[in-house]
Amino acid sequence: MSRLDRLGLAPARSAAEDLLDRAARYETLRLVFPDLHGVLRGKAVPAARLRDVLAGGIGAPATLLLKDTSGRTAFPVWDAPGPDNPSPLRGAGDLLMVPDPDGLVPCRDGEAWLFCSTHRPDGTTLDFAPTAILDRALAALETEGLSLTIGLELEFHVFARGPDGLAALHPGGQLLHDATYGANAAVLDRIRAACAHAGLPLTSLEVEMGASQFEATFAPAPARAAARHAAVFRALLRDALPGHHVTFMCRPPAPATMASGWHLHQSVAGIDMQGGWLGGLLGHAASACLLTNPTVNAYRRFGPGTLAPDRIAWGRDDRGAMVRAVDGRLENRVCEAGANPWLAIAAQAVAGLDGHRRALAPPPAAEAAYRADAPRLPRSLGEALDAFRADPLWAEAIGVEAVRVLDAVAEAAWTCFLSTPGDWDAREYLDLL
Numbered sequence: 001m002s003r004l005d006r007l008g009l010a011p012a013r014s015a016a017e018d019l020l021d022r023a024a025r026y027e028t029l030r031l032v033f034p035d036l037h038g039v040l041r042g043k044a045v046p047a048a049r050l051r052d053v054l055a056g057g058i059g060a061p062a063t064l065l066l067k068d069t070s071g072r073t074a075f076p077v078w079d080a081p082g083p084d085n086p087s088p089l090r091g092a093g094d095l096l097m098v099p100d101p102d103g104l105v106p107c108r109d110g111e112a113w114l115f116c117s118t119h120r121p122d123g124t125t126l127d128f129a130p131t132a133i134l135d136r137a138l139a140a141l142e143t144e145g146l147s148l149t150i151g152l153e154l155e156f157h158v159f160a161r162g163p164d165g166l167a168a169l170h171p172g173g174q175l176l177h178d179a180t181y182g183a184n185a186a187v188l189d190r191i192r193a194a195c196a197h198a199g200l201p202l203t204s205l206e207v208e209m210g211a212s213q214f215e216a217t218f219a220p221a222p223a224r225a226a227a228r229h230a231a232v233f234r235a236l237l238r239d240a241l242p243g244h245h246v247t248f249m250c251r252p253p254a255p256a257t258m259a260s261g262w263h264l265h266q267s268v269a270g271i272d273m274q275g276g277w278l279g280g281l282l283g284h285a286a287s288a289c290l291l292t293n294p295t296v297n298a299y300r301r302f303g304p305g306t307l308a309p310d311r312i313a314w315g316r317d318d319r320g321a322m323v324r325a326v327d328g329r330l331e332n333r334v335c336e337a338g339a340n341p342w343l344a345i346a347a348q349a350v351a352g353l354d355g356h357r358r359a360l361a362p363p364p365a366a367e368a369a370y371r372a373d374a375p376r377l378p379r380s381l382g383e384a385l386d387a388f389r390a391d392p393l394w395a396e397a398i399g400v401e402a403v404r405v406l407d408a409v410a411e412a413a414w415t416c417f418l419s420t421p422g423d424w425d426a427r428e429y430l431d432l433l
Contacts, residue, residue: 041060061095074412103228105199107198133346137353140349155214159245160243170211231342262336276360286391291347291406294343296425332348388410
């Protein structure tokens with residue numbers, strides 16, 4: 001028996017053979033998994049090695065799932081175990097990457113990503129891995145006979161690289177301006193072609209309000225698929241646009257930019273989305289910000305009159321509200337574009353399901369979202385961290401260990417920001433996200 005057979009992690013023979021057939025057209029496979037920030041990590045292997053990987057998996061340093069955005073490990077992994085060192089992974093040992101038979105995604109010519117699940121060497125699941133957190137949230141939905149469908153709207157910036165640094169592709173100020181689209185058609189055509197090559201269900205590319213800002217929308221998909229679509233899109237653009245700098249950082253440090261949000265359209269068949277589900281999204285909105293807005297920079301986005309929310313309210317077809325109810329679905333407008341897709345979507349499932357189970361009645365719809373008598377969203381990552389710590393739902397829904405890891409990584413970022421003068425968040429996020 002192979003190692004993965006012994007651990008009970010081997011894919012079914014038919015699925016493995018099908019994957020081998022589909023992978024045969026590539027020369028290189030980039031085996032990847034998302035870290036806590038939604039950034040893809042992993043190793044590239046010759047496609048001819050896939051059969052070996054399907055038998056034994058492949059190792060990677062487990063601390064990749066404990067890093068802050070600077071690349072520092074947020075836990076004392078070298079210290080002896082004890083009550084003051086609750087690190088889930090000591091000694092910087094290995095995790096085990098196991099290919100997902102459905103995880104093959106074309107990227108460049110001759111190359112494909114192959115998404116993997118992550119496990120401890122004994123085969124047990126790493127409960128704080130983003131994919132495991134989403135799996136747990138969706139499993140809870142499935143016990144209620146429910147399934148979550150997600151539609152994505154992602155805003156982002158594309159700058160030209162030049163001898164004097166980054167230059168905007170358009171000056172901004174003209175939303176959906178067709179002439180601006182035409183002036184940037186060469187860049188946008190490459191984005192569209194890359195999405196088609198990767199099998200992403202792109203439905204539109206749009207000129208946004210900020211300088212050099214654009215938006216992509218995608219067809220609704222099951223929650224797990226939607227998370228992967230968002231991650232692939234973010235990684236794909238960096239491959240597809242040489243000579244350009246692509247960033248999903250919320251508010252990049254460039255003139256006339258506007259903050260990039262990520263609007264999560266969601267529906268659950270068979271329930272009233274304006275009932276308990278909406279009540280849960282609103283009731284846990286502040287604490288969920290640690291998952292939907294995990295960077296210091298994200299809190300530069302919330303404000304009145306910005307098409308981003310500033311308080312916890314909902315409205316009917318109102319783009320100033322945190323949650324917009326339209327056409328039988330909900331659009332949560334709170335997320336920053338750089339959020340980890342698996343964690344941001346898990347936050348919707350956890351908060352919405354809690355509201356559904358407890359029949360939490362939402363308040364009346366706001367008539368004027370920016371003047372509503374409603375609680376304010378957190379104004380900093382520090383406030384979001386306090387709200388997360390005060391809400392017992394997260395430990396119940398995603399596990400104590402996952403909560404401890406998310407808490408520690410957020411605390412590391414907040415501490416660095418407070419102790420570092422100048423534009424810390426610009427240096428931290430512009431290249432990473």
